[in-house]
Amino acid sequence: MVIITDATEADLDQIFQIETESFEDPYPYSLLRAYLFLANKLYLVAKQREKVVGYIIGIIQYGYRGHIVSIAVEPIYRKQGIGAKLLNEIEERFKLNGARYSYLEVNTNNLSAISFYRANGYLIMYVRKNYYGRDKHAFVMVKNLYYKYLD
Template sequence: MEDDLNIRQARRSDLREVYLIEVNSFPYPYPIEVFLTFLILFPQYFLVAECSNSVVGYIMGSVDSDGSGHIISLAVRPSYRGRGIGKRLLLALEEIMKENGIHRVKLEVSVNNRAALALYKSLGYRIVGLERNYYPDGSDAYVMTKELSN
């Protein structure tokens, strides 16, 4: 884990770095406009990990119509992976969601993303469903949930 790692709310000025991490992390990245939309609608659920004044990871969440939290995207710059940054981002967002009265959080993850699946399972997320053809290439995603206790 990075000693000088700082997790904070994302700012508009972070979006270029966030988008570059997204593009380098996923085969089907969200358009940059999606990040701006979530920053406007759910600023408290959009966090970045900063190391030496550079954004090295982010997590973006929202609240669904049923009041549950939703992790939209989580990624860490490739050269910073394996250092616990994704875990710290996820735990930080879960804490903010709990403080805002959210009791359950869900996410979708590629059935082929072993690293992400291992992280989520280690933090108490359970597979509760399968979304077939979730990604543009026709691959599937697991739906995972976690109960947030106070």
């Protein structure tokens, strides 16, 4: 059984391991640690027993928008609903903090992540050129936290 809880410093080594397994250009350990203090109850981990199997970091900007800074699930635990649980929990916390919508950036070539976000209610709004480096673009995807869209 997977539980979602606030991240702690004790979780950082496992979070960093997931980060390096998940991204071509991972965040440095120091930045992941800094977010423990910056994200204020918006840095969550998914745990199976005591093992961290996924994490999500969010921040509230301008008092009304939630930004998903990073989300990752350990590769062998993917496609089990853990990412969706993390996403749902952060969106609820965004709403409790007054956010009207949630947004994130995703590499335009990361088709599995784009599909995951679309399945969870995110819509592609525009392209942010060179977001991940030269010729590495991102889609900015947005989800309104108060209205459900009909397909």
